[in-house]
Amino acid sequence: WPDRLMISPCCRYVSKAAAKTQMEFEYDGPSMKTEVPGPRSKELTKQLGEIQNVGAINFFCNYEESRGNYLVDVDGNRMLDVYTQISSIPIGYNHPSLIKVMSAFVNRPALGIMPPENFPEKLAESLLSVAPSGMSRVQTMACGSCSNENAYKAMFIWYRVSTHTDPGCPDFSILSFMGGFHGRTMGCLATTHSKAIHKLDVPSFDWPIAPFPKLKYPLEEFTRENAQEEARCLEEVEDLIVQWRQKGRPVAGIVIEPIQAEGGDNHATPDFFKKLRNIAHKHGSAFHVDEVQTGGGATGKFWAHEHWGMDDPADIVSFSKKMLTGGFYHKDELQADKAYRIFNTWMGDPSKNLFLAEVLNVIRRENLLEEVTRSGKTLLQGLYQLQDQYPNLLSSARGQGTFCAIDIRDDATRNSILLKARDKGVLLGGCGDRSIRFRPALVFKEYHVHMFLNVFSDVLAEHN
């Protein structure tokens, strides 16, 4: 058993009460040694700059030394991570339960033709154990974009059969929403409308784009105005469906995020989603809920669409990020009729299912959804207080679970706050034009919230 295989010293797992686990395992606070990016990060950025565009690189990380909610960079700076790799680390860094799961990673199979023996069992243990209501079928894919691309294809294939259209490459369309983000491959990109830079110079399809409700927060204080805005958007959706049918490009499917994430953490009410789902049904279009960013527990329920309280919330639900594998759940009738229609060489990666099964065990064993709900309440309450305290700086605090956001006065101030917070050891991400989005892991406890709020409060005081 060679040295390089040894568990690194960061993984001393002290087995005490469940509540203790997290604390024993991780650090007791941020610790900053240099400015960020520090000298080592800068040097590596220069090296990588010879190979790739490095314009998006924040700094380089030491993943071996990172633990729980703390990301350690290559200059030894330890930061409380409230961004978690664009919202994709579910239970913190180097969780002991994950370190244990190391088995046959070395033979990556062509899953669609020669799956390993434990494949049905592992799918049942992992993805199917958290299947959305009304769905018992799931298809894995390598990433979020491939998941949505193949979900769209599944809708097109289903729509062709259900409308008795002649076979061919028909001019079907997908209706999406302004501000939506569904990935960057060419089918997905035609439905992505969060930032112009994503779409520039790439050919696209002539597909309808509906307005997403622009609501006022907190939602419960503006129910009447918000209901009017949602009604306006739903009316527009129906108009577009009719227009595109008349154009000869009928809407095979509607795709929407339960909370528009990349587009600025835009929420809508359960009533809006219920009515939208009914409109899809009425016009014979499939209803695709994209939970790539919202899925996996951060809203306090495993899927954000569970907040709508529907038995039949969707025809397709896609996922990736915190689920560790991409893929999509779908209703039985959306399964392609023939083999090789939804297909590629790898069809995901079974090693990710092993990790996911363990992630789900931890979520259940440590009641992480309850923890998220508790932490999320404390976080949102804290944001409301800060918003009252700094009305010229902050507005529209909003969220479900720890999937929260707040708007900042302007883009420049937002970016300055992100950098200042990082210098004090708190890692945050932006979204939309001038929002900060909070995307901690599911092990982000109330005491982490307090730690964050203290730093955030200090940073805000400097900007007032």
Add this chain to the structure above:
Amino acid sequence: WPDRLMISPCCRYVSKAAAKTQMEFEYDGPSMKTEVPGPRSKELTKQLGEIQNVGAINFFCNYEESRGNYLVDVDGNRMLDVYTQISSIPIGYNHPSLIKVMSAFVNRPALGIMPPENFPEKLAESLLSVAPSGMSRVQTMACGSCSNENAYKAMFIWYRVSTHTDPGCPDFSILSFMGGFHGRTMGCLATTHSKAIHKLDVPSFDWPIAPFPKLKYPLEEFTRENAQEEARCLEEVEDLIVQWRQKGRPVAGIVIEPIQAEGGDNHATPDFFKKLRNIAHKHGSAFHVDEVQTGGGATGKFWAHEHWGMDDPADIVSFSKKMLTGGFYHKDELQADKAYRIFNTWMGDPSKNLFLAEVLNVIRRENLLEEVTRSGKTLLQGLYQLQDQYPNLLSSARGQGTFCAIDIRDDATRNSILLKARDKGVLLGGCGDRSIRFRPALVFKEYHVHMFLNVFSDVLAEHN
């Protein structure tokens, strides 16, 4: 260190002379216990049928027990593998060198924004150490389709700048070839033309499709006719480029496989590719060589395009499969000008780079490209002999390295041969309408070739 982490007994690595390694490690021949699929495979297929379409499933595998060139199924059948997960297992199953590489797999980073410390070093050690001529930049992606989608985007972005077109979503196009296969997401699919089933019911772009030369084999016996056919295709390429420019959909890039694989193992001569590359240059289009299936050593050179003998073979080379990670190399000028234009959350998976570095070490240490050349010659010679022996059954044996193929009388006979060979413990794959493609791993030695030819010869005798 729990039990499940122990190296399985299949991995007794006896360190002797390099030539011995392979033999000590693997089995000494096929061993069949049941028909294939056996009872356990059938049972699991039924189980998975409750979750997914299982129309493409051949049988279920025991990857722990598989070794070297032998795939073991869940019913204990041990087969010599000449298909290797649709050509994607580079150095055989459970190679001891890969088993050694197990490190921090549990924190999957957002590579584009927070890469690990060793990322530039590992890129240099792995992908850059085999960069195609004239290219020093590489972008990793999760799979083959994402690699091509992003390569197309890179070409569109470059083309917009190089043609001074106004920003927007312009009607640029990609020229592809009949019979080509470049993936199944929507941009890729618009350039894929190997089988109708791939494209059915999915909207597409109006992009030009050129004929790929239909050559006679062996190429060296039909040089004059083949040269005429290639000239015809090149003329058509230029006509299409002009037509599409006049239509207002100028050709930003040309995409082609060095050997059309999925489309039937169709070859063309170095002269064809040289002239095609010049046509691209003349018309200001980027030249994209898709090496997803051909790359990684199977043709006897690391990249199939090296057989063309050019210093400047391409502007973009995409890869996946045997490279373990998807991605694309590109010339400096094809790097997007801004961050976040070629981007997604994961941007590949750094754990795959670790494996790839080790795969490349093994390829060099064990001189596998020379071995492939030697095995490939023996294989092709054997196919020629069988083709002489069974002229009504076999035709058009062709290949580079072990990347070989042969045509069978008709589709039904082809499929019967594939199944009969499997029953005798040899795993093969089809391609095109009636071809068999050979896609062994790089550790497929001359004695494996003889073993295969003996079984194949027996199977053919039953079909004559």
